[in-house]
Amino acid sequence: MLALAPLAILASASPPITQWLLDLAQDAPSSIAPAPHPCTAIVVLGAGIDQDAHSSRPSLAGHSRLMAAAQRYLACERNGETCAVLVSGGATTPDSATEADVYARELIALGVPAGHIVREQASVNTWQNARNSSRIIQHDSLRVVLVTSGLHLKRSLIYFRHFGVVAEGLPSDRLRAAAGWLPSAYNLLLIEVMVHEYIGVLRYRVYNGMGWNEESIRQDSVTPATTTRALQH
Known part of the structure; x- marks a missing residue:
């Protein structure tokens, strides 16, 4: 097995x-325009921030999520829908800005009104994104659109469903392997990310079986009003 492992990796x-x-791992973007809905909550999951002494900026993956969320929000407006954007992500280090604040600033620059942005600033991982966001947006009359990277989408949808939110997935990117036939370090990086996502789903299944996860929530059990108020403004 040890002798075959390098060959399998290559x-x-x-x-x-x-x-x-x-x-297999990425959900393909839908080519069909979404049907209008009276109230839509667009949830953007943080992907980290790049911070130096002068500024804080979204990471490369974060930019693609912001663009997809802003485009979806503007499509809502064109269709006459009522929409809000919930940005989920806390501080990545003790002295850094929160992802929610940095991403909200960029969304405003992309044309999303500040009054239609809700910030969830406590999450530091995908599980907490789902748990904390579900407490804000869970409402029977809302359609929830979950925006994150293609490789991250499947696991995120599972976590949100655990906390009572059945969302539509909107992948912000679709990664492709490096061209050619020879193995590459870039492809190894993609494999590592894929394995991380599969491990996350497997861990969720195991923890559920062992009763270690937080109790799952029925979709109709809680109806907070934070996002609803944002939608009504």
Whole structure:
């Protein structure tokens, strides 16, 4: 097994196999325009921030999520829908700005009104994103659109469903393997990210079976009003 492990790693990093694995792991963007809905909450999951002595900026993955969320919000407006954007993400280090604040600033620059942005500033991982956001947005009359990276979407939807929110997935990107036939370090990085996502789903299943996860929530059990007020403004 030890002798075969390097060969398996090299094989998985070859472009055809990496791309096949990516296609299995990523939810493809829908080519069908979403039907109008009276009230829509667009939830954007944080992807980290880059911070220096002068400024805080969204990470590269964060930019793609912001663009997808802003485009979805503007489509809501064009369709005459009532929409709000919930940005979920806390501080990545004790002395840094929260992802929610940094992303909200960028959304405003992209044309989303400040009054239609709700900030969830306590989450530091995907599980907390789902738990904390569900307490804010859970409402029977809302359609929830979950915006995150393609590789991250499947696990995120599972976590949100655990906390009572059945969301529509909107992948902000679709990664592709490096071109060619030889294994590459870039493809190895993609494999690592995919394994991380699969481990997250497997851990969720195991923890559920062992009773270690927080109790799941029925969709109709809680109806907080924070996002509803934002939608009514």
